[in-house]
Amino acid sequence: MSYAGPLLMKWFGGGEKPRPRETAPAGAASRLSRRSTGLAEFTRLLSDKESASVLDLGPTSPANISFLTGFGGRVCNEDIVHASREPRYLVKQPDGSLLLDPRKFFAENLSQPEEQFDAVLCWDVADYLTEPLVKPLVERLSHLLKPKGVLLAFFHTKEAGPESPPARYHIISGEVLDLEPRHDLRLQRVFNNRHVENLFKGFSSLKFFLARDNVREVLAIR
């Protein structure tokens, strides 16, 4: 009977579904692994730079710090989405509503001197930030990047839901990412190609890579 079980389930279409490839580091069985063309290109450009200093805007990831310090330079980590949720940056508007004040926010975050970084890992931060922060953030990043510095950003192409789950990104190798599901974020908006071009209009070049998991990868060069 125990052998017939799976067979019967298959006949009735209830057999095991093909599962996405899962990597299984300790305590993170639900992580998904996928190839990233944008990251591969980012790594290629970064490896041309000597002692590259990199800014990572995602949550602290030991894997990312491990990988990025391998380039011999400095790695800076600022979880921008986490910081943007702190109530002390909210300012009361005349109508009584609370809105995040970008000036207050950037006085305490990303306050490094200009032209500090060879590269920025922006991940999908722009999709989850509140509206008043998105443009100032990209402007700030363009100032923080050195000339010819490279920025990698991800944009979801589908509305919030099971097709565009929020994730933490962990770099496994120069072209492979682990996606760790997050349950504390909700997509704020979906950028189309024109929105993205407008957002990065201060940059000298943009490259788009469309991934299969409804994510558009964008590589911007200052």
Added chain:
Amino acid sequence: MWKRPDDKPQTSSPASQPAAGTAPAGAGNSGAAARDTRSPEISKTGDPFRHDVAAHIGKSVLVKGELSGSEDLYLDGEVEGTIELRDHSLVIGPNGRIRANVTAREVVVHGRVEGNVNASERAELKKSCVLIGDVSTQRIVIEDGAFFKGSVDLKKDPKAEQRKPAPAAGQSVAGGSSNAAPQSSLLEHKS
């Protein structure tokens, strides 16, 4: 009713997880394990010394000013100013609240630190740690769950540098293919 033979491997695989999670093959732990064979629990935590031997500052203590010493220190209280232990280890306990620049040989952080950490040999950020500041060290261990805002500057081991015939060799890691492995020897990875 029906036992699926496929279930067996799934149940057996998590059994191996605790071992992977608690015992990272960090080079820094091997020394502690060799020193204290009687208490494997201490070596598991990655703390570089035994708490019962090190000086201890409890959670109700507040220090304002310069804190310096020439022995290992377990610090579970509050410090505002500077901490300087040079050739010794500092463990900041889960209740530790530090607003200071820290200089020591090894620094292990369980609590909260606002300030720069200069660990000449090794820094370890535990999962409960909140560190806002820059870290400068030779080797760093960051557990998954640690909050870190700042920069990591990995210094090269001067002894290892002396052994190398060509000083530019360290840069060749970055210059390899896109799949080039980073200098994993500099950074121990824990999850």
